[in-house]
Amino acid sequence: MTKQKGFTTTLLHADRLRKPEFGALHQPIHTAVTWGFDDVQGLVDVFQNKAKGFAYSRQGNPTTAALESKVTMMEGGLASVSFATGMAAIMATVFALVKEGSHIIASSYLFGNTRSILQTFTEIGLDISFVDATSVDNIKAAYRDNTCMVMVETIANPATQIADLENIGEFCAEKGMIYVVDNTMTSPYIFQPVTVKASLVINSLTKYIGGHGNALGGSVTDTGLYDWANYPGIAPIIREQIKPEMQGITQIRKRGLRDGGGTLAPEAAHSLSVGAETLALRLERACGNAGALAAYLNGHPLVDKVYYPGLTSHPQHERAKKLFRFNGGLMSFALKDGVDVFAFLNHLQVVIKSSNLGDTRTLAIPVAQTIFFELGPDKRAEMGIPEGMIRLSVGIEDREDLLEDFKQAFDAVSQ
Numbered sequence: 001m002t003k004q005k006g007f008t009t010t011l012l013h014a015d016r017l018r019k020p021e022f023g024a025l026h027q028p029i030h031t032a033v034t035w036g037f038d039d040v041q042g043l044v045d046v047f048q049n050k051a052k053g054f055a056y057s058r059q060g061n062p063t064t065a066a067l068e069s070k071v072t073m074m075e076g077g078l079a080s081v082s083f084a085t086g087m088a089a090i091m092a093t094v095f096a097l098v099k100e101g102s103h104i105i106a107s108s109y110l111f112g113n114t115r116s117i118l119q120t121f122t123e124i125g126l127d128i129s130f131v132d133a134t135s136v137d138n139i140k141a142a143y144r145d146n147t148c149m150v151m152v153e154t155i156a157n158p159a160t161q162i163a164d165l166e167n168i169g170e171f172c173a174e175k176g177m178i179y180v181v182d183n184t185m186t187s188p189y190i191f192q193p194v195t196v197k198a199s200l201v202i203n204s205l206t207k208y209i210g211g212h213g214n215a216l217g218g219s220v221t222d223t224g225l226y227d228w229a230n231y232p233g234i235a236p237i238i239r240e241q242i243k244p245e246m247q248g249i250t251q252i253r254k255r256g257l258r259d260g261g262g263t264l265a266p267e268a269a270h271s272l273s274v275g276a277e278t279l280a281l282r283l284e285r286a287c288g289n290a291g292a293l294a295a296y297l298n299g300h301p302l303v304d305k306v307y308y309p310g311l312t313s314h315p316q317h318e319r320a321k322k323l324f325r326f327n328g329g330l331m332s333f334a335l336k337d338g339v340d341v342f343a344f345l346n347h348l349q350v351v352i353k354s355s356n357l358g359d360t361r362t363l364a365i366p367v368a369q370t371i372f373f374e375l376g377p378d379k380r381a382e383m384g385i386p387e388g389m390i391r392l393s394v395g396i397e398d399r400e401d402l403l404e405d406f407k408q409a410f411d412a413v414s415q
């Protein structure tokens, strides 16, 4: 009847349209762990998937459900499940769907903890190949008859490589593989993985979607494109009871969330949900700031190299231009040999030395000494991580204050 509303308008009205009590504009924070039924049949029906409702909060609650429906709208998907963290979402997705004897292909540039959990999965028998996902050719070379899943990120952290998202999507569709895209670094405002045929989209809600560094959370969204009816890993009881398009996400909710227990707290869900309302505004500002900083750093005599998809020198610049609304808020840069990285960082006053990303505040971290410390110098060199690399998650501060802060820090270390 009415035209589909825009990204932000849709988010702002999403809670109200669920008709919370007293006409509340926000979905309330439901802290109840369990729900009572006047007639026991009602309880039984919820347990047997015959009626919608809530039985026990570990596998769902009205507050987390409202957030899940917002994530689904943002991603243009079919349904979502929320988790306590992004890592819990990733863990649950693999754990719930992948069967013994299956093979997974993953990007070798995955977020450090994702790489680590996948490594741990190999120790209990999963077979995982890590390949450079910036070209589909490497995925094709690693493909086997038992490959069931491909996992990539949109923009890698810290060196900002962009996966060959479209071609990998085509290849996964052709081979019937589950295509998992971690959209954390772009967020659904910059890019919707459904447009490149992703099957499942992961978001760390902790980052851009929540946006304020005040709550942890994660989600998995089923785009509706994968044919679960032909996936051998669906449990018989889910096969019997659930319509085919909902079988994958239901298995993630039951085996990943209910059994795994990485449930998002309702208080955190509320913070993330309110944060999401300003995602578009924040990203427009943060990405604008990031572009200005990248241009400034790129020309600076003390800077050796800048890693940012918005620069024409970036190896996947054209891909970013084609697929993404903006080039993101994250960049890295390497200082020239001989410039003291710690002294430079310590001179920054507006920019905070901190490890998070996607915050409203600009955060900087020396990469080799922190998030890539455990790898050691040889592995870092192999992965193209210079010892003097600084990762920057650009926030929404006033642009002049950020530029001024960098200028004075460079001045201080060049004296």
Ligand SMILES: *Cc1c(COP(=O)(O)O)cnc(C)c1O
Residues within 6 Å of the ligand: 085, 086, 087, 088, 111, 114, 153, 157, 182, 184, 185, 204, 205, 206, 207, 216, 217, 218
């Ligand atoms: C931070 C991050 C995660 C993990 O999310 P948490 O909410 O911190 O558990 C996963 N993937 C990417 C790309 C991330 O940046």
